[in-house]
Amino acid sequence: DTEVTQTPKHLVMGMTNKKSLKCEQHMGHRAMYWYKQKAKKPPELMFVYSYEKLSINESVPSRFSPECPNSSLLNLHLHALQPEDSALYLCASSQARGWDSPLHFGNGTRLTVT
Amino acid sequence: EDKVVQSPLSLVVHEGDTVTLNCSYEVTNFRSLLWYKQEKKAPTFLFMLTSSGIEKKSGRLSSILDKKELFSILNITATQTGDSAVYLCAVVIDDATNKLIFGTGTLLAVQP
Numbered sequence: 001d002t003e004v005t006q007t008p009k010h011l012v013m014g015m016t017n018k019k020s021l022k023c024e025q026h027m028g029h030r031a032m033y034w035y036k037q038k039a040k041k042p043p044e045l046m047f048v049y050s051y052e053k054l055s056i057n058e059s060v061p062s063r064f065s066p067e068c069p070n071s072s073l074l075n076l077h078l079h080a081l082q083p084e085d086s087a088l089y090l091c092a093s094s095q096a097r098g099w100d101s102p103l104h105f106g107n108g109t110r111l112t113v114t
Numbered sequence: 115e116d117k118v119v120q121s122p123l124s125l126v127v128h129e130g131d132t133v134t135l136n137c138s139y140e141v142t143n144f145r146s147l148l149w150y151k152q153e154k155k156a157p158t159f160l161f162m163l164t165s166s167g168i169e170k171k172s173g174r175l176s177s178i179l180d181k182k183e184l185f186s187i188l189n190i191t192a193t194q195t196g197d198s199a200v201y202l203c204a205v206v207i208d209d210a211t212n213k214l215i216f217g218t219g220t221l222l223a224v225q226p
Contacts, residue, residue: 004156031212042202042216043157055211090156094212101212102148102162107155 003027004106006091012112015081021109023074023091032074033103034066035090043090049074081113116141118205120217128225131193135220137203138185145206147186148214149177152200160188160201193224 004025013019023032031050035043048056049068057066063085065077074091088108095101118139127133137147146164150157161170163179163186170177174193179186190197200221204214 033212042204042219044216045213048211048213050211056213088155100146100162100164102159103212103214104159105150105156 004091004093004104006089006106006109008109009107010110010112012114013078013081014114015083017081018077018079020078021076021089021091021111023076023106024072025093025104025106026072027093027104028071029093029095029104030071031094031101032068033092033094034064034074034076035092035105037088037090037108039087047076078111081111083113086112116205116207116215118203118215118217120201120203120220122220123218124221124223126223126225127193129194131224132189132191133193133222135188135190135201135203135222136185137187137217139203139205139215139217140184141205141207141215143207144181145209147179148204148206149186149188150202150204152202152219153198157202190222193222195224195226198222198224 007022034046037043045058046060047066052068063080067075090108091106092103094103121136148162149160161177166181174191177188200219202219203217
Protein backbone atom coordinates (compact mmCIF):
# COMPACT_ATOMS: atom_id res chain seq x y z
CA ASP A 1 0.00 0.00 0.00
CA THR A 2 1.12 3.56 -0.66
CA GLU A 3 0.72 6.70 1.45
CA VAL A 4 -1.26 8.32 -1.36
CA THR A 5 -4.79 6.93 -1.44
CA GLN A 6 -6.91 7.01 -4.56
CA THR A 7 -10.58 6.16 -4.92
CA PRO A 8 -12.22 4.44 -6.62
CA LYS A 9 -9.81 1.72 -7.73
CA HIS A 10 -11.88 1.00 -10.82
CA LEU A 11 -14.47 3.12 -12.62
CA VAL A 12 -16.61 2.40 -15.65
CA MET A 13 -18.54 5.32 -17.05
CA GLY A 14 -20.53 6.21 -20.13
CA MET A 15 -19.72 9.17 -22.31
CA THR A 16 -22.57 11.22 -20.87
CA ASN A 17 -21.75 10.54 -17.21
CA LYS A 18 -20.18 12.87 -14.67
CA LYS A 19 -17.85 11.28 -12.17
CA SER A 20 -14.97 12.28 -9.90
CA LEU A 21 -11.67 10.70 -8.97
CA LYS A 22 -10.34 11.37 -5.49
CA CYS A 23 -6.85 11.46 -4.04
CA GLU A 24 -5.72 11.96 -0.46
CA GLN A 25 -2.33 12.19 1.24
CA HIS A 26 -1.35 12.93 4.83
CA MET A 27 2.39 13.32 4.42
CA GLY A 28 2.24 17.10 4.65
CA HIS A 29 3.14 17.42 0.99
CA ARG A 30 2.19 20.72 -0.61
CA ALA A 31 2.42 19.66 -4.26
CA MET A 32 -0.01 17.24 -5.86
CA TYR A 33 -0.23 15.87 -9.38
CA TRP A 34 -2.47 14.04 -11.80
CA TYR A 35 -0.90 11.72 -14.34
CA LYS A 36 -2.52 9.63 -17.07
CA GLN A 37 -0.99 6.31 -18.07
CA LYS A 38 -2.04 4.27 -21.08
CA ALA A 39 -1.12 0.60 -21.35
CA LYS A 40 2.60 -0.04 -21.85
CA LYS A 41 3.34 3.69 -21.84
CA PRO A 42 4.97 5.89 -19.20
CA PRO A 43 2.85 8.26 -17.10
CA GLU A 44 1.99 11.58 -18.75
CA LEU A 45 1.59 14.70 -16.66
CA MET A 46 -1.83 16.35 -16.69
CA PHE A 47 -1.94 18.84 -13.81
CA VAL A 48 0.25 20.13 -10.98
CA TYR A 49 -1.03 21.88 -7.87
CA SER A 50 1.37 23.71 -5.58
CA TYR A 51 0.04 25.12 -2.31
CA GLU A 52 -3.50 24.42 -3.54
CA LYS A 53 -2.99 26.54 -6.65
CA LEU A 54 -2.92 25.14 -10.17
CA SER A 55 0.61 25.65 -11.48
CA ILE A 56 0.67 23.40 -14.55
CA ASN A 57 -2.07 22.36 -16.96
CA GLU A 58 -0.52 20.32 -19.78
CA SER A 59 -3.10 21.41 -22.33
CA VAL A 60 -5.59 18.92 -20.97
CA PRO A 61 -9.08 18.97 -22.55
CA SER A 62 -11.72 20.77 -20.49
CA ARG A 63 -13.68 17.54 -19.98
CA PHE A 64 -11.08 16.95 -17.22
CA SER A 65 -11.43 19.46 -14.39
CA PRO A 66 -9.06 19.33 -11.40
CA GLU A 67 -9.81 20.66 -7.97
CA CYS A 68 -7.68 20.97 -4.84
CA PRO A 69 -10.01 21.69 -1.89
CA ASN A 70 -7.15 21.64 0.64
CA SER A 71 -3.54 20.58 0.99
CA SER A 72 -4.45 16.90 1.54
CA LEU A 73 -7.05 16.39 -1.15
CA LEU A 74 -7.03 16.42 -4.92
CA ASN A 75 -10.01 15.67 -7.15
CA LEU A 76 -10.38 15.14 -10.87
CA HIS A 77 -13.86 15.80 -12.20
CA LEU A 78 -14.79 13.97 -15.38
CA HIS A 79 -17.53 14.92 -17.82
CA ALA A 80 -18.37 13.86 -21.36
CA LEU A 81 -15.30 11.65 -21.70
CA GLN A 82 -14.36 9.73 -24.81
CA PRO A 83 -13.41 6.04 -25.05
CA GLU A 84 -9.81 7.07 -25.73
CA ASP A 85 -9.71 8.60 -22.25
CA SER A 86 -9.71 5.08 -20.82
CA ALA A 87 -6.47 4.74 -18.86
CA LEU A 88 -4.91 4.44 -15.42
CA TYR A 89 -5.11 7.80 -13.65
CA LEU A 90 -2.36 8.26 -11.11
CA CYS A 91 -2.22 10.83 -8.34
CA ALA A 92 1.11 11.78 -6.80
CA SER A 93 2.40 14.15 -4.15
CA SER A 94 5.71 15.68 -3.11
CA GLN A 95 7.19 18.43 -1.02
CA ALA A 96 6.50 21.71 -2.76
CA ARG A 97 10.16 22.33 -3.41
CA GLY A 98 10.86 20.32 -6.52
CA TRP A 99 14.16 18.87 -7.40
CA ASP A 100 15.12 17.24 -4.11
CA SER A 101 11.70 15.77 -3.32
CA PRO A 102 10.62 12.59 -5.14
CA LEU A 103 7.02 12.05 -6.17
CA HIS A 104 5.05 9.44 -4.27
CA PHE A 105 2.32 7.82 -6.35
CA GLY A 106 -1.02 6.34 -5.43
CA ASN A 107 -2.21 3.01 -6.82
CA GLY A 108 -4.32 4.75 -9.41
CA THR A 109 -7.87 4.58 -10.68
CA ARG A 110 -8.43 2.30 -13.67
CA LEU A 111 -10.95 4.20 -15.80
CA THR A 112 -12.94 2.65 -18.63
CA VAL A 113 -15.14 4.88 -20.78
CA THR A 114 -17.83 3.01 -22.71
CA GLU B 115 12.40 18.90 -27.08
CA ASP B 116 13.17 17.30 -23.73
CA LYS B 117 13.48 13.53 -23.88
CA VAL B 118 14.45 10.56 -21.75
CA VAL B 119 15.38 7.29 -23.43
CA GLN B 120 15.68 3.94 -21.72
CA SER B 121 17.28 0.75 -22.95
CA PRO B 122 16.68 -2.03 -23.39
CA LEU B 123 12.92 -1.83 -23.84
CA SER B 124 12.57 -5.31 -22.39
CA LEU B 125 14.81 -7.91 -20.86
CA VAL B 126 14.40 -11.54 -19.80
CA VAL B 127 16.87 -13.02 -17.32
CA HIS B 128 17.10 -15.95 -14.92
CA GLU B 129 17.13 -15.72 -11.16
CA GLY B 130 20.57 -14.91 -9.85
CA ASP B 131 21.63 -12.92 -12.92
CA THR B 132 22.86 -9.33 -12.70
CA VAL B 133 21.17 -6.75 -14.91
CA THR B 134 22.02 -3.21 -15.94
CA LEU B 135 19.31 -0.85 -17.10
CA ASN B 136 20.20 2.31 -18.97
CA CYS B 137 18.71 5.79 -19.05
CA SER B 138 19.96 8.67 -21.18
CA TYR B 139 18.51 12.13 -21.31
CA GLU B 140 18.52 15.36 -23.28
CA VAL B 141 16.82 18.15 -21.37
CA THR B 142 17.19 21.91 -21.25
CA ASN B 143 17.15 22.20 -17.46
CA PHE B 144 18.30 19.12 -15.55
CA ARG B 145 17.53 19.15 -11.83
CA SER B 146 17.54 15.49 -10.78
CA LEU B 147 16.98 11.96 -12.07
CA LEU B 148 14.71 9.42 -10.44
CA TRP B 149 14.21 5.68 -10.79
CA TYR B 150 10.86 4.04 -10.13
CA LYS B 151 9.69 0.42 -10.14
CA GLN B 152 6.19 -0.21 -11.44
CA GLU B 153 4.52 -3.55 -11.03
CA LYS B 154 0.77 -3.53 -11.55
CA LYS B 155 -0.17 -0.19 -10.11
CA ALA B 156 1.73 2.63 -8.43
CA PRO B 157 5.28 3.44 -9.48
CA THR B 158 7.31 3.04 -6.31
CA PHE B 159 10.28 5.30 -5.70
CA LEU B 160 13.74 3.72 -5.79
CA PHE B 161 16.41 6.41 -6.09
CA MET B 162 16.93 10.10 -6.65
CA LEU B 163 20.25 11.19 -8.16
CA THR B 164 21.47 14.74 -8.37
CA SER B 165 25.26 14.54 -8.33
CA SER B 166 27.58 12.78 -10.75
CA GLY B 167 29.60 9.81 -9.65
CA ILE B 168 27.88 9.16 -6.33
CA GLU B 169 26.39 5.68 -6.18
CA LYS B 170 23.11 5.16 -4.39
CA LYS B 171 22.52 1.67 -2.99
CA SER B 172 19.57 -0.12 -1.51
CA GLY B 173 20.07 -3.82 -0.96
CA ARG B 174 20.68 -5.49 -4.32
CA LEU B 175 19.86 -2.33 -6.25
CA SER B 176 22.27 0.48 -7.02
CA SER B 177 22.32 3.45 -9.33
CA ILE B 178 24.75 6.08 -10.52
CA LEU B 179 24.52 9.26 -12.55
CA ASP B 180 26.93 10.72 -15.10
CA LYS B 181 25.96 14.34 -15.73
CA LYS B 182 28.75 14.87 -18.24
CA GLU B 183 27.62 12.02 -20.48
CA LEU B 184 23.92 12.55 -19.61
CA PHE B 185 23.03 9.05 -18.48
CA SER B 186 22.28 6.89 -15.50
CA ILE B 187 22.34 3.16 -14.89
CA LEU B 188 20.37 0.98 -12.51
CA ASN B 189 22.02 -2.27 -11.46
CA ILE B 190 20.23 -5.20 -9.90
CA THR B 191 22.38 -8.05 -8.61
CA ALA B 192 21.24 -11.59 -7.75
CA THR B 193 17.88 -10.98 -9.40
CA GLN B 194 14.73 -12.57 -7.98
CA THR B 195 11.32 -13.17 -9.55
CA GLY B 196 9.98 -10.33 -7.38
CA ASP B 197 12.19 -7.93 -9.32
CA SER B 198 10.00 -8.47 -12.39
CA ALA B 199 8.48 -5.08 -13.20
CA VAL B 200 8.73 -2.05 -15.44
CA TYR B 201 11.58 0.21 -14.36
CA LEU B 202 10.96 3.86 -15.12
CA CYS B 203 13.55 6.58 -15.32
CA ALA B 204 12.40 10.19 -14.98
CA VAL B 205 14.12 13.56 -15.04
CA VAL B 206 12.98 16.64 -13.11
CA ILE B 207 13.21 19.62 -15.44
CA ASP B 208 11.60 22.33 -13.33
CA ASP B 209 12.29 22.62 -9.61
CA ALA B 210 9.47 25.10 -9.08
CA THR B 211 6.87 22.56 -10.16
CA ASN B 212 8.78 19.25 -9.88
CA LYS B 213 7.79 18.47 -13.46
CA LEU B 214 8.97 15.00 -14.50
CA ILE B 215 9.79 13.72 -17.97
CA PHE B 216 9.51 9.93 -17.99
CA GLY B 217 11.33 7.48 -20.20
CA THR B 218 9.40 4.67 -21.88
CA GLY B 219 10.52 2.18 -19.27
CA THR B 220 12.34 -1.17 -19.32
CA LEU B 221 10.23 -4.28 -18.81
CA LEU B 222 12.26 -6.77 -16.78
CA ALA B 223 11.13 -10.39 -16.51
CA VAL B 224 13.04 -12.63 -14.11
CA GLN B 225 12.43 -16.31 -14.71
CA PRO B 226 12.88 -18.96 -11.99
